[in-house]
Amino acid sequence: MTKENTQINQIKEYLTSTVRAIVSDESIQIDFNSDQENNFFVWNQNLVDGKVLVLPQILQEILKQTPHHNPERSEGSLDDELYPVKQFRATSDMALCYLLFHDTKIHQKTQRNSEEQKFFDEFEKIRVIANVKNSYQGIVWNLLHKIEEDIFSGSTSLSLILLQEIFGKKLLPKTVQTAKNLAENLNSKITKEIKNLAKKVSNQSEFELAVAKVLEMLKDEENSNEQKDDEKKSEAQSGKPKDDLNNYGQENVEMEVEENPSSGEEETLSAPQPEDQKIVDFKEDEKGGLAKVKLEKQSLEEDKIEFKNAYKIFTSKFDEIVFPQKLISKKELELLRDQLDLKIVKLDSISKKMSLKLKRKLMAKKHSYIERDNSSGVLDRKKLTKFVLDPFMEDIWVNNKEREYQDTALTILLDNSGSMRGSPIVMSALACEIIAGILEKFSIKTEIIGFTTADWKGGKARKMWENLGRPQNPGRLNELRHIIYKSSNQNFKKAKVNLGLMLKEGILKENIDGEALLFAKARLMQRDEKRKILMVISDGTPIDDSTNSSNDSDILSDHLRHAINKIEKQSKIEIVGIGIGHSTEDFYQNSITIKSLEELGDVMIEKLVDLL
Secondary structure (H helix, E strand, O other), X not given: XXXXXXXXXXXXXXXXXXXXXXXXXXXXXXXXXXXXXXXXXXXXXXXXXXXXXXXXXXXXXXXXXOOOOOOOOOOOOHHHHHHHHHHHHHHHHHHHHHHHHOOHHHHOOOOXXXXXXXXXXXXXXXXXXXXXXXXXXXXXXXXXXXXXXXXXXXXXXXXXXXXXXXXXXXXXXXXXXXXXXXXXXXXXXXXXXXXXXXXXXXXXXXXXXXHHHHHHHHHHHHHHHHHHHHHHHHHHHHHOOHHHHOOOOXXXXXXXXXXXXXXXXXXXXXXXXXXXXXXXXXXXOXXXXXXXXXXXXXXOOOOXXXXXXXXXXXXXXXXXXXXXHHXXXXXXXXXXXXXXXXXXXXXXXXXXHHHHHHHHHHHHHHOOEEEEEEOOOXXXXXXXXXXXXXXXXXXXXXXXXXXXXXXXXXXXXXXOEHHHOOHHHHHHHHHHHHHHHHHHHOOOXXXXXXXXXXXXXXXHHHXXXXXXXXXXXXXXXXXXXXXXXXXXXXXXXXXXXXXXXXXXXXXXXXXXXXXXXXXXHHHHHOOOOOEEEEEEXXXXXXXXXXXXXXXXXXXXXXXXXXXXXXXXXXXXXXXXXXXXXXXXOOOOOOEEEEOOHHHHHHHHHHHHHHHO
């Protein structure tokens, strides 16, 4: 018997004994089927066939992820054996929910087409989970984590609105955010009807009747929207300005920005059409204010990226590059900065530790540089014997030199999505503040940029798309907002107040990472420094519900991978990804994941010092 078959039998044994104990039925069996997908959003009652639980065959995936054997544990320890079992638990728990609370006859009583059946399957899945809420907390915990994991792969469902209504604060961040986005994009009456399903989860027949009502409301809403779209389409097509669609259908676009031509005083800039693309930087003038500096135009042809499926931008005319002072008043910004200071005071011990650590590491590196093989200097004692034997030997000199940091530019690109709200954004602000303040003393130019969207639900970009008849696969369908918290040439003391904006309610929205990286890269490439470092802090996969719902679900993730690949291979920028709570290894070659927010500063410092 092969090792794989042995493990399969062990997994069956563990899972079967657990399921039998819960349902008190010794006839229950477990089998594996390669046709079953390992994704919560495609599971349904097919996980149960009579008294057999049919689970996906994912052992090969698990073996690749299994941790190396710990030499301190005994050979074949229980921990090693249970690791693969834990990976199957969510699937077996889902099957168990169906086994306990699902009646196949009721579910198949009404004839439905495949799309309707899928809709009912999605809500029935949430119903059976709801019935274990108070009895089996472990099952609930496993399933909620599986949902969060699969949302990162781009899967989603309207049933998440019901899930949030039932489980509330038990949900994980991305699940909450996704459910909220789905609800906001629905008619409020339909959202209310979905939430009311929570009152009927104990009765499958009543629940299915209520789901049927939701489905009818959705169909009516869709028909109504199509009629309105048809009415508007002819008007929009006859009177639309051509420039509004310059970016629609545009393939292989790298996003850059232009200076707003309307006013030399404004600091709110809209992104241009490709032929007008320029980069804007800011430096302090003689009076200590911020003056704009127009940078050289980059060739768009050089910056093209190749995609399997072309990445498009429906329109970039509503995109923004802003300073915090243009989003809120100076007084409010100062108040938010005071609030941030109060939160940071509570982290005083962490702050001091981070500051000392960074200073010591930079100072240690500054004095540890030895230059060898020079034409003059101090005689290298290790080569003295060789020199005696060969007086004409040349490479015998060494020079102690201080490492200079003046030729380095760093950009910290910070995810400003809604899921970063609370402790993650506070810790990120603290880390940015410490690093920028100290690096300034070592003459390292540091820029801090936040990226988010200007609106939920796609904003003006989506409205334009709807007015033009909702053409298929429109590409990125939201308006970007790049927030310049600190430009490279700005004194940090003057920029410090800007970090308070991160606490402003409503600022943190969606995250479109790929274009944010290209924006940061374009600014870095305009710098004269030889060393260029881009540090990205994010809490997971790019998510913009408007774009994902109107295109291929992987459009933003694919574009992020292409953007990173371009930066890493085609430019002289060293890039590192730091994932908060979720791994970024799928995207960045040089990446690290932190599980505790207290680790963020230390991880940023370690990575930064390694690069320097």
